Amino acid sequence: MKAIIADYALDVEGIKRNVAVLIEKDKIVGVVPHESLRDFGVDETFGGSGYLLIPGLVNAHTHVAMNKFRGFGDDMPLDRWLKEVIWPMEKExxxxxxxxxxLIGIAEAVANGSTVINDHYFFAWKIAEAAEKLGVRAFIGQTMMDLVEMSIAGPELGFKFFKRWKKSDLVRATLAPHATDTVSRDLLMEVKEVAEKESGIIHMHVSQSKEEVLRVKKREKMLPVEYLKELEMLGENFMGVHGVYLSKDEVKIYAESGATLVHCPTSLAKLxxxxxxxxxxxxxxxxIALGNDCAVSNNSLDMILEMKFAAIxxxxxxxxxxxxxxxxxxYWATVGGAEALGLKAGLIKEGYLADLVLIDTKKLHFLPRENVLSHIVYSAKGSDVEKVFVGGELIYDQGRFLKTNEIEELLALE
Structure with a gap:
């Protein structure tokens, strides 16, 4: 049995002080006063005085490999950004x-407190391999488009990945049609059928630009969420991303559907x-869940900073x-994302996944320490993360990725 000791254990249900969180295998089995720790058969302890323990953050929408393009296409509107900068580079x-x-993108996310990523991109099998290598919990979808010519986004690749990726405890496949304006009605119907048959999650951009809304309205004679409702795609397994230009009627439809909207405030404010x-x-x-989107539009994968931007x-x-x-x-950054992905995570309580983040509060911007909920949203930084646990296993410790040495090698090369 492992134990994580902290001055504070914080989740959306409240704050517990001076606690030890007990872990067996991949689950939390107890939260006890730290002075009673000797009553339990603990083999290994982490943390101690000066630490804050929070649930791992869920990056509910991201494109980790796009870290390669960080710094390109700044200060451009989304539609031009995609067509003039991103899509041409992606073809290479x-x-x-x-x-x-x-690997680089996932490592950045983990180092900033994410224990779960929900990725939507090309060559999904390679992203899944990278996630397994680092030990993060990941949901990966192969981007599918049939109204935009891009060979690496062919629908057959998306269905093949979803059906053939080996199911593991940590990495799972999703269905990832790109957006309402880049995917045909026929393809969306096929996605829906496969999702229903295989209990799959659908992860898709929705109303991310004015141009998308206009194209769908011209083609389908309705707005994007109205269109998705007509196709009967909206439900608890649907994760729509952005929803920037939803009408009042669409907001009502979406709320009643049980679908999750993934909010990426930094990215869309910029684009x-x-x-x-x-x-x-x-x-x-x-x-609602929260996501970073990508390092081209964000320009970081820091979910702690994302909470501050979401609030403000x-x-x-x-x-x-x-x-x-x-x-x-x-809540959006923890329970909201976990529930959307079907995970019993996001709370520090018995029976929940031991996806946890230990934060060093022995810093000036955590003083005074009375209101740690305020501090984690408004004052903290990703660099305050000291240790990251996924399924009870320590995968990141003070700048070191413990499952692989590839990150250090890549840093040396770059």
């Missing part, structure tokens, strides 16, 4: 390069100067300093 990808940059009606959706009971940008959008609260944003 090789499997070897995808694997290398997926579109807009973040969408997130608070309106939340008020109606809609399900939504306050500006709503012209209301009371919404969302720090607790609500913390």
């Amino acid at each position: 990808w090789t499997e070897e390069e995808i694997y290398k940059w997926a 579109e100067g807009e973040i969408g009606p997130i608070i309106d959706l939340w008020k109606l009971g809609g399900r 940008l939504n306050k500006v959008k709503a012209r209301n300093p009371t919404k969302p609260t720090a607790k609500e944003v913390f």
Whole structure:
């Protein structure tokens, strides 16, 4: 049995002080006062005084291999950014390069507190290999498009990956049609059928640009979410991403559907100067998760920083300093993402996955330490992360990735 000792254990259900979290195999088996630790058969301990323990953060939408393009296409609107910068560069990808940059992207996410990634990209099998190598929990989908010519996004590749990827405890395959304007009605129907048959998660961009909305409206004579409703695609297994230009009617449809909207505030604020009606959706009971998107549009994979942007940008959008609260944003980054992916994670309690992050609070920006919920959303940084556990296993420790030495080798080469 392992134990993680911390001054504070924080999740959306509250704060526990001076605790030891007990772990057996991949689960939390108890949360006890740390002074009672000697009563349990503990073989190994981590943490101690000055530490804050939180659930691992869920990066519910990302493209980790796009770390290769960081710094390209700044200060451009999304539609031009895709067509003039991103898609031309993506046509040059090789499997070897995808694997290398997926390792780098996943490593960055883990080092900043993510224990789960939900990735949507090309050569998905290489990204899955990289995730397994680093020991992160990952959901990987092979991007599919049939209304844009790109050989590496052929639908047959997406279905093949989904059906053939070996199921493992950590890495699972999803279905990843690109967006409502780049995927045909016929392909969406096929995705829906496969998802229903195989209990698959559908991960898809929705209303991420004005141009997407206009193209769908012209082609289908309805708005993107209305279109998805007509196709009966919306449900608890559907993870739509961005939702920047949802109408009031679409917000209501989406909230009632049980689908999750993945909010990537930094990315869309940068690319579109807009973040969408997130608070309106939340008020109606809609399900929300949080994501970094990619290092080209973000430009980091720091989910701790993403929480701060989510809180502040939504306050500006709503012209209301009371919404969302720090607790609500913390929920989106933990329980919201975990529930969307079907994981019993995001809380520090018995029976939950031991996906946990140990944060060093012995720093000036954590003083005074009374309100650690406020600090984790508004003051903390990804660099405060000291240790990351996935399924109870320590995979990251003070700058070192413990499952592989490939990251150190890549850093030396770059």
